[in-house]
Amino acid sequence: MDPNIDIFKQIENSIVDNVLMIKVATKAQAFIRQRVERGIYLDGSTGGSEYSTRPMPVPYGLFIKKFGKTLLRREGTRGAKNVKFIKRKVGTQHVVSTAMDRSEFSVFRSKSGHTMVLIQGGYKRWREMNMKSASPVDMSWSSRMLRNLGILRAENLQAEIGFSSASESEKAYYQHIGAGKNKVKRIFMDLSPNELDQLGDLAEKLIFQKLSS
Numbered sequence: 220m221d222p223n224i225d226i227f228k229q230i231e232n233s234i235v236d237n238v239l240m241i242k243v244a245t246k247a248q249a250f251i252r253q254r255v256e257r258g259i260y261l262d263g264s265t266g267g268s269e270y271s272t273r274p275m276p277v278p279y280g281l282f283i284k285k286f287g288k289t290l291l292r293r294e295g296t297r298g299a300k301n302v303k304f305i306k307r308k309v310g311t312q313h314v315v316s317t318a319m320d321r322s323e324f325s326v327f328r329s330k331s332g333h334t335m336v337l338i339q340g341g342y343k344r345w346r347e348m349n350m351k352s353a354s355p356v357d358m359s360w361s362s363r364m365l366r367n368l369g370i371l372r373a374e375n376l377q378a379e380i381g382f383s384s385a386s387e388s389e390k391a392y393y394q395h396i397g398a399g400k401n402k403v404k405r406i407f408m409d410l411s412p413n414e415l416d417q418l419g420d421l422a423e424k425l426i427f428q429k430l431s432s
Contacts, residue, residue, distance in 0.1 A: 237373050239425045243418055244370045244378035250414045251380070252365055255407050258355020266403035268355040270343035277345065279326060279334040286348065291324055291336065356405065364390050381408075 254260075258268035282291065323344075325337045338344050347353045358364060367387040372379040382388035394405045410418070 236376055239422065239429065240373045240376060240378040241370060242425060243422050244373060244380055246421055247378075247410060247414070247418055248368060248370065248380055250410060250417075251368065251407060254411075255365060256357050256359075258357055261406045261409050261411060264404050264406045265397075266356065266405045270341070270346060270353060270356055272341040272343050275338050275341045275345060276327075276329070276335040277338060279336050282324075282336040291326070358394065358405065358407075363387060 260266065260268075323339050325339075327335055327337055329335055338348075340347075343353050352359060363384075364382070364387045367382045367384045368380065369383060370378060371381045371383065382391060391408055395408065396402075397404050
């Protein structure tokens with residue numbers, strides 16, 4: 220018997236096995252993306268499926284660059300004959316703001332001296348203003364992170380799913396350990412018991428198809 224035949228057969232089997240693993244890994248990748256798009260996160264997460272509506276400050280320059288002064292002037296003066304600046308308390312800080320606290324946006328000066336705009340509707344409203352999805356939480360401001368999620372390696376009957384970009388990998392890392400001032404955790408880079416069961420069924424089906432061919 221030509222020994223090369225056995226070698227070629229081993230190579231062929233290895234390729235088939237790696238193809239099987241890629242199919243299973245591709246399904247696992249789809250599970251993760253679909254779950255995040257629905258705002259569903261795994262055990263250990265501390266953040267809900269809705270974006271925060273807690274009043275949120277953004278730099279005045281950024282607000283003006285995106286939306287100009289017209290929106291700020293209209294909202295800041297609603298119901299008032301004259302706009303005046305008053306001292307008030309935001310959290311633990313005493314700041315200077317517009318007189319109309321009930322308006323959607325108000326300008327204030329932070330304790331550090333920076334001029335900010337307080338958005339009453341919080342991050343959810345900020346997303347709406349920027350034409351982004353406001354519900355559920357899908358971590359998709361630019362969609363780069365989930366688009367970058369892929370199969371990094373498939374060999375020796377193992378497949379690794381992750382991020383080829385270091386910056387996108389870092390984003391995912393901070394989502395897991397706690398992002399933002401409140402350290403909200405949204406754990407998504409894993410598989411639920413039900414997803415693992417489905418992947419097991421898929422692998423069994425693919426192996427059976429291979430043996431039957």
